[in-house]
Amino acid sequence: MARERSGRTVAHLVLATRLKILRESAGMSRGDAATALGAHVATVRRIELAETSLDEGQVHTLLTAYGASADEIKEFLGQLATANLPGWWHPWRSVMDAWQLDLMSVESAARIIRVWEPALIPALLRTPSYARAVDDVRRPDLSPADKDRRTELLVERQKQLRDQHTRIWAVMSAAALHTSVGGEGVMAEQRQALRAAVERPDVTLQIHPLEGPFHAMIGMPTVTLYRVDVPEIPDHVVREGGLSGAAEISDALQVVMAYRVLLDHTSVIAPHPDKSKEALE
């Protein structure tokens, strides 16, 4: 089970850790940073350990001292603003699966999300109409209004991940391209969206052909691995496939590691990401 953490804690930790890395990269000591800040060295220490809230002015001063560009500073402050808005997904709480609710703070701070998707287009790459068509079939338990809300949330998640430069590394079976979800129009739009996705630097997509060789994830349901760039936060693995959106979550080191070995094997057996474009033509 994922540890309960508030959104702020994970996002805050990530930013604090990034500040430390940027300082080290600039070849500056905590003392140097404290001088730039006009504060005591203990203040810098607390900032980097996320023991104190991040003040926009202080962050700006530190990043400037570390030689960050105007763009970098702008991006960092944007993320800080988001981190200070805990639980942006709260308006959608009532339509979220339990596991998703547990993991949203991790997802919102993830550096990379790795996915194995056996039969459909990976959720994070779905168009709204494709996603809605999936729910229409898979979730007879939900009302049309709830399904609309879930589609809205997916669009928000995709936007959020894109804004925070989370990398998405997905391996999917070409079965998804041969399964008509929502009809011809929906599929055509989805294919177009995938063609656009593979051009994005933050997306790595591998498409395993139907006649391709056996690999470690064949026969497994959707598996997602979340990685946050903070040593204290372990990787989280979600294995979906239960009824009504149920899933198993684990952040136990041995479990996560075992899935990582399988994902790595699979990604080597699957065609290289550079081949995806032609597979989508």
Place this chain on the structure above:
Amino acid sequence: MTEPTRLSSQIDTSVAHSARVWNYWLGGKDHYPADQAAGDAYSSKYPNIVPFAGESRDFLRRTTTFLAKEAGIRQFIDLGAGLPTSNNTHEVAQRISPDCRVVYLDHDPIVLLHVHALLTSTPEGATAYVQADMRDTDAVLTGGAKTLDMTEPIALVISDVLGHIVDWDEARGLVRRLVDRLPSGSYLSLSHSTAADEKHQAVQDEYNSSGAIPYIFREPSVAIELFEGTELIEPGFTSWPRWRPDANTGRLTDRAGWGGVARIS
């Protein structure tokens, strides 16, 4: 189409792999049980290996900073890149100048896919990933040429990987062949591990006999020959913490790793 038989033989995860053992020592999360076991076995007998791994990365950070900032280099080839951690070559270089172009080269397909997924470039610059054996000079240069202008200065970064080339003449030959084909004004940034003491050597011998790809220590007086035909810049070939240290440089007294930066004319 992929060739499963060939690939499967390349991804034996039951034995330690240096890129992942290093990832473990550096506090990363991309290692397997075999790597953790090998890393723990090593550090339990030789605890300094953990700070040494950090020093090696920090040497890479400082030299890359020097190359981008003071030498004005905008193109890099990182030979034997390894698994991504923090302050990867292009991140350091592009923070100084966003238009830097970096080619990562490794022979391990898993390592390269991780690099591909994680190490994305600034819009102004470029990153690329080439799968090749570093001994294959033509493959290294052809791979580099897809992203770099091979007539403009290039920094060749060889961060602590030549110990994997067990044959000394081969190691020296591969550096020489690459250096000879880089344009004038290019740089060689190279580091190499050495035995800090007998205990360190004994632990490394044990690691090397475990089935992992071995890494051979070389004496600094020998390793310096890798710079033949180049002009070492100050402070020359020296232990990692002594090469232009800054506020974050470790202060270990043992000398387990040496490195230098040299100009190619």
